[in-house]
Amino acid sequence: MTTHTDNLETAKYTGTRVERSNQEVADLANRAYKYGWTTEIESETLEKGLNEEVIRQISEKKGEPEWMLAWRLKAYRHWRGMDPPTWAKVRYETPDFQDISYYSAPKKAPEKKSLDEVDPKLLETFEKLGIPLGEQKRLAGVAVDAVFDSVSVATTHKDILAKKGIIFCSISEALREHGELVRRYLGSVVPANDNFYAALNSAVFSDGSFVYIPRGVKCPMDLSTYFRINAQNTGQFERTLIIAEEGAEVSYLEGCTAPMRDENQLHAAVVELVAHKNATIRYATVQNWYAGDEEGRGGIFNFVTKRGACLGANARISWTQVETGSAITWKYPSCILKGDNSVGEFYSVAMTTGRQQADTGTKMLHLGKNTRSTIISKTISAGRSDNSYRGLVRVMPKAANARNYTQCDSLLLGSTCGAHTFPYIDVRNRTASVEHEASTSKISEDQLFYCQTRAIRPEDAISMVVNGFCKEVFDHLPMEFAVEATKLLGVSLEGSVG
Amino acid sequence: MPAHSPKSRAPKSHYIRDIARLDTSSAPERVRAIRAAGVAAFQTTDYPNTRMEEWRHTNIAPIVGTPYQSLVAPTEHGLTLSDVAPFLLGDGAWTELVFVNGYFADDLSVKGALPRGAFAGSLWEALLSDSGLAEAHLNHYLGPRNTFTHLNNAMLQDGAFVYAPKNAALETPVHLVFLSTAQRGPETAAHPRNLFVADAGSQVTLVESHVHLAGDTPYFNNLVVEIAVEANASVERYKVVREGARGNLLATTEVRQARDSRFRSFAFTLEGAIVRNQMCVALDGEGAECELHGLMLDDGERLIDNAVNITHLRPHCRSRIAYKGILGDRSKGVFLGKVHVLPEAQQTDSNQLSNYMLLSDHATINTKPQLEIYADDVKCTHGATVGAPPEPVIFYFRSRGMDERTARGMLTYGFADEVVSEVSVAALRERLEAYVFEKYSPRR
Numbered sequence: 053m054t055t056h057t058d059n060l061e062t063a064k065y066t067g068t069r070v071e072r073s074n075q076e077v078a079d080l081a082n083r084a085y086k087y088g089w090t091t092e093i094e095s096e097t098l099e100k101g102l103n104e105e106v107i108r109q110i111s112e113k114k115g116e117p118e119w120m121l122a123w124r125l126k127a128y129r130h131w132r133g134m135d136p137p138t139w140a141k142v143r144y145e146t147p148d149f150q151d152i153s154y155y156s157a158p159k160k161a162p163e164k165k166s167l168d169e170v171d172p173k174l175l176e177t178f179e180k181l182g183i184p185l186g187e188q189k190r191l192a193g194v195a196v197d198a199v200f201d202s203v204s205v206a207t208t209h210k211d212i213l214a215k216k217g218i219i220f221c222s223i224s225e226a227l228r229e230h231g232e233l234v235r236r237y238l239g240s241v242v243p244a245n246d247n248f249y250a251a252l253n254s255a256v257f258s259d260g261s262f263v264y265i266p267r268g269v270k271c272p273m274d275l276s277t278y279f280r281i282n283a284q285n286t287g288q289f290e291r292t293l294i295i296a297e298e299g300a301e302v303s304y305l306e307g308c309t310a311p312m313r314d315e316n317q318l319h320a321a322v323v324e325l326v327a328h329k330n331a332t333i334r335y336a337t338v339q340n341w342y343a344g345d346e347e348g349r350g351g352i353f354n355f356v357t358k359r360g361a362c363l364g365a366n367a368r369i370s371w372t373q374v375e376t377g378s379a380i381t382w383k384y385p386s387c388i389l390k391g392d393n394s395v396g397e398f399y400s401v402a403m404t405t406g407r408q409q410a411d412t413g414t415k416m417l418h419l420g421k422n423t424r425s426t427i428i429s430k431t432i433s434a435g436r437s438d439n440s441y442r443g444l445v446r447v448m449p450k451a452a453n454a455r456n457y458t459q460c461d462s463l464l465l466g467s468t469c470g471a472h473t474f475p476y477i478d479v480r481n482r483t484a485s486v487e488h489e490a491s492t493s494k495i496s497e498d499q500l501f502y503c504q505t506r507a508i509r510p511e512d513a514i515s516m517v518v519n520g521f522c523k524e525v526f527d528h529l530p531m532e533f534a535v536e537a538t539k540l541l542g543v544s545l546e547g548s549v550g
Numbered sequence: 551m552p553a554h555s556p557k558s559r560a561p562k563s564h565y566i567r568d569i570a571r572l573d574t575s576s577a578p579e580r581v582r583a584i585r586a587a588g589v590a591a592f593q594t595t596d597y598p599n600t601r602m603e604e605w606r607h608t609n610i611a612p613i614v615g616t617p618y619q620s621l622v623a624p625t626e627h628g629l630t631l632s633d634v635a636p637f638l639l640g641d642g643a644w645t646e647l648v649f650v651n652g653y654f655a656d657d658l659s660v661k662g663a664l665p666r667g668a669f670a671g672s673l674w675e676a677l678l679s680d681s682g683l684a685e686a687h688l689n690h691y692l693g694p695r696n697t698f699t700h701l702n703n704a705m706l707q708d709g710a711f712v713y714a715p716k717n718a719a720l721e722t723p724v725h726l727v728f729l730s731t732a733q734r735g736p737e738t739a740a741h742p743r744n745l746f747v748a749d750a751g752s753q754v755t756l757v758e759s760h761v762h763l764a765g766d767t768p769y770f771n772n773l774v775v776e777i778a779v780e781a782n783a784s785v786e787r788y789k790v791v792r793e794g795a796r797g798n799l800l801a802t803t804e805v806r807q808a809r810d811s812r813f814r815s816f817a818f819t820l821e822g823a824i825v826r827n828q829m830c831v832a833l834d835g836e837g838a839e840c841e842l843h844g845l846m847l848d849d850g851e852r853l854i855d856n857a858v859n860i861t862h863l864r865p866h867c868r869s870r871i872a873y874k875g876i877l878g879d880r881s882k883g884v885f886l887g888k889v890h891v892l893p894e895a896q897q898t899d900s901n902q903l904s905n906y907m908l909l910s911d912h913a914t915i916n917t918k919p920q921l922e923i924y925a926d927d928v929k930c931t932h933g934a935t936v937g938a939p940p941e942p943v944i945f946y947f948r949s950r951g952m953d954e955r956t957a958r959g960m961l962t963y964g965f966a967d968e969v970v971s972e973v974s975v976a977a978l979r980e981r982l983e984a985y986v987f988e989k990y991s992p993r994r
Contacts, residue, residue, distance in 0.1 A: 139603055447936075449911050449912070462921075462923070464923065464925075464926035464928070465926065466926055467893060467896070467924075467925055467926045467927070468893070469924075469926070470922070470923060470924045471921075471923045472920070472921060472922045472923060473919075473920060473921045473932070474918065474920045475918065475919060475920070475934070476916065476917075476918050477915070477916065477917045477918070477934055477936060478607075478914070478915070478916045478917075479906070479908060479914070479915050479936040480911070480912075480913070480914045481908070481911055482908035482909060482910055482911055482913070482938050483938055484908075484936060484937065484938075485935075485936070485937035485938070485940075486934070486935065486936040486937065487933075487934070487935050487937075488919070488932075488933060488934040488935070489931070489932075489933045490919070490921060490931060490932045490933070491929075491930065491931040491932075492921055492923050492928060492929075492930040492931070493928065493929055493930070494926045494927055494928070
């Protein structure tokens with residue numbers, strides 16, 4: 053969340069600016085908060101366990117319309133008949149789904165008074181990532197000033213967006229204000245019974261973002277949950293829905309480079325993208341959740357269903373992800389290329405260290421004529437981790453002249469980790485052309501030696517090689533994200549290379 | 551993900567009944583032990599089904615759902631030498647063994663010259679002899695692959711046994727002809743078992759033909775082949791499948807390679823109903839090398855599955871996979887290539903290629919080239935393509951005055967010939983080239 057801003061706002065992100073504005077922030081903090089979630093803080097946490105009654109209560113507390121409750125219940129009934137997926141190459145103890153509280157007010161961690169109370173290791177990481185002081189405080193759970201610093205940013209942006217007719221709000225708010233839109237698209241890309249975790253999310257999702265870009269509008273800035281302060285602590289079951297009408301364009305950023313700690317071990321988010329004719333959606337994710345201790349205890353389980361549908365001709369959906377956190381990652385951002393000439397892209401860097409396990413990749417479903425997809429996946433394994441790429445390219449009989457190019461490269465650092473590739477290629481049209489390339493290797497001694505003769509320290513040399521390896525993907529991130537992602541990899545690599 | 555997937559309920563009773571009909575009195579102790587373990591494993595494992603990752607795209611329900619009657623003893627084959635002559639390749643110079651419905655037919659076989667100590671003949675006879683050679687290797691290499699390999703153990707009877715003694719080179723190929731005839735009766739299952747052992751420093755070329763004189767008779771062959779390539783030995787093995795229009799074949803080949811050994815394999819699948827060739831190679835000695843080629847010519851409603859599994863257990867081994875396929879009509883092709891590199895297997899060099907060409911919009915190809923790697927100092931790559939000849943290439947041919955059909959025919963032939971031309975046994979290569987040419991020739 054230390055991330056991207058547009059140039060106009062950059063000044064606000066220096067530490068000095070935050071310090072200087074402490075007074076303003078304090079004033080702000082004392083004001084009644086008008087954007088919605090403060091009331092939720094007062095509400096109690098539901099008891100552990102999941103049943104229809106719990107879902108009714110969630111829906112009621114959020115003041116949802118009747119159809120939404122029916123939808124949730126239907127998803128819940130599906131979920132009850134489903135088994136957790138076991139095909140991924142990850143090993144973990146299935147969470148006890150009855151031992152989770154499915155509705156809780158945004159968590160307030162015991163507040164720390166100053167940065168002195170924060171784990172010095174965490175501070176060190178912040179320092180390396182170049183996170184401004186105020187930002188560090190917020191991330192570490194120290195007071196609230198920085199959050200309110202971003203309130204002003206959010207408000208300014210909200211005005212700009214509103215002028216263009218863009219809706220950018222929490223999904224709860226959207227349910228209240230734009231119910232028909234949500235009803236029309238929710239579950240249209242990821243059906244409620246799509247898979248075990250998507251069904252669970254559909255039944256109990258807490259909150260998330262809703263974006264609607266009207267016809268022909270190009271969103272003037274990159275949207276990020278960062279600017280939507282009420283996206284904080286939406287926690288375990290986040291639901292995101294982005295709709296781009298004909299000719300619309302939007303770029304959305306999710307996540308943050310700073311290590312995020314969260315008390316909830318299980319995360320099961322669902323993201324749905326809908327791109328109509330000539331629309332473009334770019335979705336970038338940087339994920340660095342807590343990966344557990346050296347033995348892998350306590351890390352986050354990240355089971356995400358992300359899918360975008362190119363409904364109209366010439367639509368384009370692009371996924372870019374940098375995955376460095378979580379104990380278990382199970383994530384396959386996909387594209388349904390239904391419109392003729394539509395384009396799907398997937399650029400991914402997945403890095404695992406310690407005891408992390410990642411099974412991630414994409415699905416490209418070619419349904420329309422002349423559809424094109426590109427998959428570039430870079431995985432880096434170190435420590436005792438396991439990192440798998442799993443991807444599906446399917447060309448249906450009517451997808452004449454469909455094209456796919458896939459490249460997945462793995463880099464192994466150390467002999468105790470694993471790197472795997474599981475591509476599935478499924479072609480039912482003779483005019484299709486599908487290419488797949490993969491390689492696995494380590495950093496060569498020659499490369500390291502060359503750098504060392506140029507007086508570059510081995511750690512820096514490794515970092516350079518790794519960043520070069522990932523460059524193709526980083527090129528698709530917004531600039532600020534890319535700079536931080538580069539630093540992030542450097543930090544993650546520390547201590548994992550011997 | 552379907553919830554609470556129902557277990558395969560297809561009955562196994564017909565197989566159990568036939569296992570009980572086997573003659574046990576004459577079977578050696580070792581065979582009885584293998585059969586007993588096989589029965590136990592067969593009863594406790596499910597039939598392969600599409601809910602299993604490995605079989606996701608290979609629907610063998612027609613095999614599982616048919617109550618095949620298993621052959622438990624050889625019957626009078628009623629064939630003459632002229633009946634089998636069209637299947638032979640060696641012009642009298644090779645050792646060519648004919649197996650009718652899974653049982654060795656001595657009277658139809660040709661015995662060529664073999665070096666001293668070498669053996670090529672019936673597995674059953676070798677087991678009954680007191681040399682102990684076949685017994686020492688039998689079932690040592692086969693892993694617990696699936697219900698049908700367990701069934702093969704449970705039904706263990708005849709098949710081919712070829713042994714190349716230390717430092718001996720078998721100068722002519724050994725040709726094994728597995729012939730299915732209508733005389734076995736409809737809906738019958740045979741469970742042949744082959745064992746090939748190349749002792750240290752030896753060299754042997756094996757050709758396995760799976761052919762038929764069965765017309766439209768529905769039948770099922772459940773084949774298991776074990777191959778041991780000892781230190782510094784070299785084995786070349788060709789498998790050509792031309793089963794009947796309603797003949798199904800499930801074949802599992804398990805290879806274990808010792809230090810500095812070389813193994814080269816070709817799998818040609820040309821005809822049949824459902825054909826699955828599983829090839830598993832364990833590189834279990836430093837410096838071992840394997841090279842696996844495959845070609846499927848798929849048309850009609852046929853289903854062909856080539857599953858290749860290479861495990862690198864030791865350092866400095868080299869593996870190559872190159873599988874191709876041409877699919878027409880409503881056929882379905884599956885390729886599963888898995889290279890597994892274990893932590894000890896440093897300096898592994900592995901390369902995997904699969905290329906497929908679709909000739910029809912109703913044909914389907916599923917390819918899954920996979921890598922599982924646990925060692926860091928390795929060089930592993932894989933590549934896969936699916937596509938038709940690009941338009942500019944066709945245009946080039948047409949600009950030279952060739953019509954489109956001819957151009958496509960030539961390109962298709964060329965695509966297949968890349969595999970066929972690698973065959974080093976001339977007699978086989980010529981036959982295959984003629985076959986491919988005939989099949990894709992525009993004059994057809």
